[in-house]
Amino acid sequence: MNYILFDLEWNQCPHGPEYENPRIPFEIIEIGAVKLNDRFKIIDEYNSIIKPRVYKTLHHHIRQMLNYDESVLKTGRPFEVVCKEFKKWCGDDYIFGTWGTSDITQLQKNMEYYYMQTTEEPMRYYDIQAIFGEAYPDPGPCRLEKAVETLSIPQNECFHTAINDARYTAYVLQKLSKRNFKDQYTYDYYHAPVDEEHEIHSYHRNYAEHISHGFDDKIYLIEDENFGEFRCYKCKRKLNRKIDWFSNNQNQYLGVGRCWYHGYQKGTIKFKLSNKGQTFAVKRIAPIPKSEVETIRNRKLELREKRREKRRNH
Ligand SMILES: [Zn+2]
Known part of the structure; x- marks a missing residue:
């Protein structure tokens, strides 16, 4: 199986969020990707500029951060053409890897905007940022630049072009590959599983995750007998x-x-909203030290006290 590390650059409405198209708040303008074989050797690269159709001028932040100008975008090709070509380039036997969680979501959102077929269920992929974070714990999510520096990867290319960021993400994965990260895959939550049969149960070395199917209302989900199973x-x-x-x-x-x-x-049960507007739950079970049990118990008592106080004041 190959690993495909990809990175996207996107534009947003240059006139502010109140004028944006809610179906596509972020319009992809570049796809960059690196293909690694199962021994983490780089075997191919992909890079394409996309000609924007929704937001034809760049938002000033994007222009600044990416050092793009409109003339480059004019050389691009339509999203559907590039996306189909990219999919074909990916091949049949691969798993995606991205830095953080947003690229997977934005790719699907853009595909949906053009009525292209997506997977219709949570996609399994590697969030390299999360895997790095586990190996090098830090209070917040780590920027790609910092990870590259931490791992002493030579910085010969500038950041914030899709292909360069995809390359850097690939180099990070190569360094992490010695750490046996294979069970550290995750799922994107853009789609909810379609029904109970397709719900996802995944087991990892340090946690288990259950992704429920979508419910029209949170209340039905809470009343579902699988919901509280522990x-x-x-x-x-x-x-x-x-x-x-x-x-x-x-x-x-x-x-x-x-x-x-x-x-x-x-x-931990977190509620998520699927692209179809349904609510679904992501339940995670993970080991904790005994000391944390007290912290959680105190949190519960504190909340109960607050609620009582509220009632008294009404
Ligand atoms: Zn047990």
Whole structure:
């Protein structure tokens, strides 16, 4: 299987968000990609400029950051042509890798704008930024420039052109390849699984993830019997509930359970909105130290107290 590291550059409405086309807030203007074989050797490259059709002049931030000017974009080809060519170049046996999560989403959003067929379900890919973050923990997400510097990769090319960023992402992956990252794949949440049968259960060395199918309303999702199921990330046995699920904020539930063999585990349920406007849940179960159990318990008590106070004041 090949790895395809790709990077996109996009433009946005030059006259401000109130004039943007909501179906395509970010219009792709360049695709750059590097193909690695299963031994992480670079075997091919792809690069194309896309002629914009929605926002024909560049937003000033984009022009500044990318050092592009409109004359370059005029040399581009239509999105559908480039996208089809890119897909063909990818071949049949590959997995995508990108720096961060947004390129996968924007590619699908642009494809959908032109009524091109997308996968219709969450796509499995490698988020190289997240894999790097796990190897070199930092409080926030790391910029590609910093990762390149951290790994002492020579900086011979400028950043912020699609092909150069794709190359740098490939070099980062080559350096990380010694760390056995293969089970650290992730899914993009642009599409929700279509039905219960297509729901995704994935098991990784340090967490398990369950992606539910889409529901028309959050309330149906919460009432679904699979929603609160709480199983060990390693052995899949039902966990002994230590802290029952509670709503940590509008978009997130938390809970704690314990496996006799694999210790304390935190459950996080996050609600996501699919491209079709349905709500679905991403549930993650991951091991935690005992000290974190107390922190979560205190959080639950604190929220309960706040709610009581609110009621008293009304
Ligand atoms: Zn277990």
